[in-house]
Amino acid sequence: MTAKPAHLNFGETNVELPVIDAAIGPSVVDIGKLYAKTGLFTYDPGFTSTAACESAITYIDGDQGVLLYRGYPIEQLAEHGDFLETCYLLLNGKLPTVAEKEDFVGRVTHHTMIHEQMSRFFQGFRRDAHPMAVMVGCVGALSAFYHDSLDIEDPYQRMVASIRMIAKMPTIAAHAYKYTIGQPFIYPTNSLDYTTNFLKMCFAVPCEEYKPNPVLSRALDRIFILHADHEQNASTSTVRLAGSSGANPFACIAAGIACLWGPAHGGANEAALKMLEEIGTVDRIPHFIAKAKDKNDPFRLMGFGHRVYKNYDPRAKIMQKTCHEVLKELGIKDDPLLDVAMELERIALSDPYFIEKKLYPNIDFYSGITLKALGFPTSMFTVLFALARTVGWIAQWAEMIQDPAQKIGRPRQIYTGPTQRDYVPITARR
Ligand code: CMC
Numbered sequence: 001m002t003a004k005p006a007h008l009n010f011g012e013t014n015v016e017l018p019v020i021d022a023a024i025g026p027s028v029v030d031i032g033k034l035y036a037k038t039g040l041f042t043y044d045p046g047f048t049s050t051a052a053c054e055s056a057i058t059y060i061d062g063d064q065g066v067l068l069y070r071g072y073p074i075e076q077l078a079e080h081g082d083f084l085e086t087c088y089l090l091l092n093g094k095l096p097t098v099a100e101k102e103d104f105v106g107r108v109t110h111h112t113m114i115h116e117q118m119s120r121f122f123q124g125f126r127r128d129a130h131p132m133a134v135m136v137g138c139v140g141a142l143s144a145f146y147h148d149s150l151d152i153e154d155p156y157q158r159m160v161a162s163i164r165m166i167a168k169m170p171t172i173a174a175h176a177y178k179y180t181i182g183q184p185f186i187y188p189t190n191s192l193d194y195t196t197n198f199l200k201m202c203f204a205v206p207c208e209e210y211k212p213n214p215v216l217s218r219a220l221d222r223i224f225i226l227h228a229d230h231e232q233n234a235s236t237s238t239v240r241l242a243g244s245s246g247a248n249p250f251a252c253i254a255a256g257i258a259c260l261w262g263p264a265h266g267g268a269n270e271a272a273l274k275m276l277e278e279i280g281t282v283d284r285i286p287h288f289i290a291k292a293k294d295k296n297d298p299f300r301l302m303g304f305g306h307r308v309y310k311n312y313d314p315r316a317k318i319m320q321k322t323c324h325e326v327l328k329e330l331g332i333k334d335d336p337l338l339d340v341a342m343e344l345e346r347i348a349l350s351d352p353y354f355i356e357k358k359l360y361p362n363i364d365f366y367s368g369i370t371l372k373a374l375g376f377p378t379s380m381f382t383v384l385f386a387l388a389r390t391v392g393w394i395a396q397w398a399e400m401i402q403d404p405a406q407k408i409g410r411p412r413q414i415y416t417g418p419t420q421r422d423y424v425p426i427t428a429r430r
Contacts, residue, residue: 003027010038024059041412047232048307053240054403057090057395058231065311069229070094078318083224083388084108084194087166090229090395105194111167112188112197114175115145122179131176131383132261138172139165140254150248152401161249162394169387170194174201177380195221198387203375215329216374219322220384223370226315226363227385229392233307235259235266239393240400244409249397256393257386263302266389269381272303273337273368281336282343289344293353303365304348310358319363323370330373337369 003019006029015037018030028051031042044050059068067074070089077086081095088096088104096104121141125134142164143150149161175185178201186201196217204210230236238259242252260266279288291299306313327335345361348354371381400406 008034008038010040013038023056025061035412041414043414046307047237052232052237052409053400054405055231055396055399056093057399058229058392060231060308062306062308062310065309065314067230067314074226074314075318078222078225081225082193083221083228086225086228087391090391091162091398107163108167108194109190111164112171112190114168114171118142118145119175119185122175122185125179127180127182129180131173131180131379132257132267132386134176134179135172135383135386136254136258136261138176139169139257140251142168143248143250146250150250152243152246152248158249158398158401162398165250165253165390165394169390170198171201173380173383173387174198176383177202177376180379193217193221195224199374213329216326219326219329219370220374222318222322223367223384224388226318227388229389229395232396233265234262235389236393236396239397241409243397243400244406249394252397253390253393256389260386260389261382266382266385268302268362269364269367269371269385270378272364273372273378273381275302276337276340276344276368279340279344282340285340285344285347289347289351293351301344301348301359303361303368304354305357305359306362309360309362312360313362315363316361316365319366319370320361323366323373326370326373332373335369335373337372341366341369 003021006017006019008015008017015034017034019027020030021027034040034042042050057070059071060066069077069086070093072089072095077089081089084105085096085101087108088101118138118141121138122134125137146161146164149157149164151157171188178185184206186204186206189197189200192200192212196212196214199217199220200210200212232240235256239252239256242255243249247255263271275288279285288299288301291297292301292304323338327333327338345365348359348361354360368378368381371384372378376384
């Protein structure tokens with residue numbers, strides 16, 4: 001604690017509040033003792049100015065458009081690294097050596113199968129269930145299958161649970177997809193890398209040989225890197241809040257998946273693609289821009305805007321490049337959706353409404369087009385986000401468990417309901 005304290009005057013009381021400096025980014029006023037000293041709570045819906053924890057995992061500078069995982073810029077990791085290396089980095093705080101990486105990849109690879117009983121668990125869902133609904137159920141159900149990694153006080157069990165989730169998430173996601181389209185589940189292939197194995201489990205069928213495409217595998221692997229963590233967003237905060245009660249890691253990650261599903265968060269990639277399809281042609285863009293600007297119209301440009309980024313989302317730039325690479329590899333020269341997206345981006349970025357509100361494309365703007373080109377239906381987009389974000393959730397959960405300052409999350413409120421009143425017998429009520 002090096003910074004000068006802050007002072008709050010309230011009536012006759014002057015309270016000194018410690019200020020804690022961050023390694024980079026804004027310092028924070030420690031208000032932990034505010035209620036004890038003044039009887040006041042603070043009010044900050046949506047946590048727009050409130051830090052809920054200390055974290056050494058991910059840093060975002062929303063004004064500059066910077067995203068660092070453990071200090072490394074996202075651009076460098078996406079260009080030179082791979083997803084499992086990024087997982088190791090997020091979990092362990094350092095990039096692995098050759099031997100460490102080999103060991104980590106080996107452990108993940110040998111945990112990719114799911115309990116056979118669990119494969120049958122899928123049959124209980126309706127065929128038309130949204131795969132995110134299946135994910136919430138199946139990931140939560142992992143805690144019913146892996147009893148030997150539920151003790152959150154045991155570092156070894158925490159590590160095993162982490163490896164299991166990173167390893168099994170592609171298998172569960174691919175099963176969720178196969179189930180909805182009525183095709184047989186494809187078992188993992190340990191000779192393939194993480195992402196190619198996932199693509200195979202999604203797109204292979206038993207009657208044909210599956211031929212991996214390294215360009216597409218690399219593109220999806222990069223998409224996974226981009227989604228791996230994003231500091232204290234809604235789903236990560238959900239995981240931390242669930243974990244703060246001592247709930248087991250599988251249950252916490254299932255809670256994160258449920259939160260991610262919403263269209264303001266992970267569901268935005270699905271919503272962005274649906275919006276581009278609804279716009280359909282470039283000449284209809286002005287109509288939708290006008291709707292987005294109309295205060296009386298709830299319509300928003302999906303894939304635009306971000307709580308933290310008030311500049312171009314650095315992930316969106318990489319995603320745009322990846323999108324072009326995927327379309328080129330697949331020989332898609334004229335994708336009308338891409339035309340609409342690029343023109344929409346151009347118009348929005350020169351429109352005073354979007355400029356003044358600092359609304360830039362976010363990661364979800366181009367991810368939908370890319371994932372669609374890779375062959376995924378829109379309902380799977382958020383599932384892929386969940387798959388990739390699992391490592392971030394686990395890293396944040398593990399950091400919280402080991403934080404000596406950790407206590408159960410328990411926000412306060414401003415009560416606005418009736419004050420105390422007496423029960424009235426039903427016959428006497430008006
Ligand atoms: N289109 C039109 N206007 C917008 C948009 C948009 N996409 N986003 C924000 N605004 C306006 C909003 O109407 C408000 O205007 P005013 O100040 O006049 O009331 C102003 O910009 C600030 O918006 P806000 O809702 O207070 O900002 P927020 O930080 O609470 O919301 C957001 C952030 C991402 C939920 C929001 O920008 C949004 O709904 N975007 C569309 C959904 C989307 O793309 N979500 C993906 C986020 S990135 C992936 C992830 O992290 O999950």
